[in-house]
Amino acid sequence: MNNSKKFIHLYSKSLLSLGLLLIFILSLFSINWEDKLIHSGGKATLAQISRAIFSPDFSGEILHLSFISTWRTLVYAVAGISLAIIIAFIFGVLSSGILFKNKTTKKIFMHIFRRILGFMRSIHELIWAWLFVAALGLTPFSAIFALAIPYGGTLGRIFSDMLKDVSNKPIEALDSSGASNFQILFYGYLPMVKLDMISYTMYRFECAVRSSAIMSFIGLGGLGYQIQLSLADLAYNEVWTFIFFLVSLVIFIDLWSNILRNILIKDNNKSSIFGLNFKKLSFLLILTLLISSWWFIFKIEGADIFSFFSEKNYYYTKKFLSELIGIGRDDIAYLNLFHWKNALVLTLQTLNMSILAIGFSTIGMLITVIPVARNISDGSLGRTAKWYNRILFSIIRFIYIFSRAVPELIWAMIVIFVFKPGILPGAIALALHNFGILGKLSAEAIEGIDARPIKNLSTSGANSPEQLFYGIIPDIMKKFITYIIYRWEVILRTTIIVGFVGAGGLGHQFKLSMSYFHYTEITLILVCYILLVWFADILSDKMREIIK
Known part of the structure; x- marks a missing residue:
């Protein structure tokens, strides 16, 4: 029987592999390969772009612009992921069902909030950005909320699964001792999933930096905006300068998160860099980034959170949603x-x-x-x-x-x-x-x-x-x-x-x-x-x- 099951499993896996290969081959026929797929000047353009990678523009003006754009990209990523963590924690806990002992209530909350999280993460952040700009105008919060919603949905789903997979024995011990649901959450569940939550959040932060770069497409500044302008001007040397800055930022975050993750897993409190404790240094860096990012958004960018609750914004949001539904229109x-x-x-x-x-x-x-x-x-x-x-x-x-x-x-x-x-x-x-x-x-x-x-x-x-x-x-x-x-x-x-x-x-x-x-x-x-x-x-x- 075991051999029979193994054979069926191997057969199913092989069939799936062949099926995936066949689907890819069939998808190749969706391209008309007989047409000229490359622009008349495409090869020459490709050669120019390729050569420019070896001679990026490191002039003072471009470097100054690169540093400013890098900072703006990082600021929006930090602001967006900080809101996403709050959304993810609240919705993740509710969708996990761990706060509810009644089976019916637990099932209802899990279903509702998992569907909400699924909807939040199903729409790409740039689509959210377009919708926010159309409804509320070009403000920093259009980009921040556009990052926070899908990343909150993704993190929330992962947090929910982590909490559901926690071993029952420590939780039952706390429950039998009379601990409340919130005490069980903070003293039972969270200590066991804390490292995994931090690890995955750091990975999503790296992704948020890349997403922040493409917020330029809705008109907000950053590295993506500068790349877009340089491409429009055919200034390929400048393009690669801005791309190198983006790559360097992502590499820095990737290295930092890997080191921090390894230290947390090994519970190593002695690890240091430049003589400073790495865990404390990371905490200070995160705190500094949070404070300076939100300060930059409110003071330098002039964002006003209260404007979201103004009568003017309410009017435009209502009008936009009515247009989406097609109220008062015949051509729906x-x-x-x-x-x-x-x-x-x-x-x-x-x-x-x-x-x-x-x-x-x-x-x-x-x-x-x-x-x-x-x-x-x-x-x-x-x-x-x-x-x-x-x-x-x-x-x-x-x-x-x-x-x-x-x-x-x-x-x-x-x-x-x-x-x-x-x-x-x-x-x-x-x-x-x-x-x-x-x-x-x-x-x-x-x-x-x-x-x-x-x-x-x-x-x-x-x-x-x-x-x-x-x-x-x-x-x-x-x-x-x-x-x-x-x-x-x-x-x-x-x-x-x-x-x-x-x-x-x-x-x-x-x-x-x-x-x-x-x-x-x-x-x-x-x-x-x-x-x-x-x-x-x-x-x-x-x-x-x-x-x-």
Whole structure:
């Protein structure tokens, strides 16, 4: 019976792998490869952009502008993630159901708040930004709330799952001693999930910095805004200067979060940098960033929180929501069959773009991931270490970091200078960003495998390709597929924003509808977008069940 179950599980996993490969191959037919996909001057533009990477503009004026823009990008990221943490904690606790002992009440609260969190994170932060600007105007809070809502939804879902997975024994002990629900939360649940919460929040903060950079698309300053202006002026040397600053900021946060996470996991209070305790230094840095960021927003940017509750804002928000619903209008797009047909075609294009993107990034990962795994590079996984291993390791690791540090929209801005508008440049831009993330996750999966079976293959005379195909790949295939499915979900949520720069799909139509004030079309596009994301969530859950 056990052998039968193993066979069925192996068969299902193999069938899923073949199915995913077939879907990617079919998605390639959505591109008309016979057409000229590259602009007439696309190759020359690509050469100019490539050459400019080796000669960024480090003039005093550009460096000064880069530092200011970097600070503004960081400020919005800090403000947005700080609000997101508050939202995530409240909604995460309520959706976990741990505060309720009555089963019916618990079930109702869990269902309501999990649906709210799902809705919050299903819409991309740039879409939220467009909606806030349309309703409330161009204020710093449009960007901050646009970051806080989807990140609050994502963090809240993770916090909820962490709290639900806590061991019952310590909680039952506190409950039997007469502790209240809030005492159980703060003295039982939170101490056991605190490290995981901090670790994941730091990762999301790194993502928030990238998201903050693309808030420039709604008119707010920052590194993304400067990149956009420099691309419009064809000043590619300046473009790479601003991109290098963004990459450096992301790398700094990534290194800082990794060091802090390791210290917290090991409970090492003696770790120091420049003679200062790293945990205390991190706390002071976080506190300083919080205070200075909100001070900058209120004092320098002139943001006024009370303006949100003014009669003027109430009037414009009410008017915008009425326009979205179509009150008083005869030409309501979401009640028109022609608009629905057009929207469904665009939805299919968006789905194809996401499949192409995850396919391209997976191919890139498979080609590069082996030499970038640390235990393969140093020869500890059964392969003989070569002199060039460390060189390949360093080069590909840097490519991974650079690839994922640049947001998808900025990649799309660059790619669209070379390729004609359509889903192909959108897929390439998405793949360039996710290739680095997928490669990093997959390399870490290889670094975590048991080396003994691989060494046994090596001692029995297996060469490197045999060790790879009979030892390494079977061991990590489950994790590879899991990461691919996870990144596909993320890509699908992001496909809509690359459409803003001409990559096709729902995003391109969303931008056009916003520009022409066709608000009921926006409602229809958002409905299709949310349904597509929910479909992806259900499908990915089913696929993960197959490979468990």
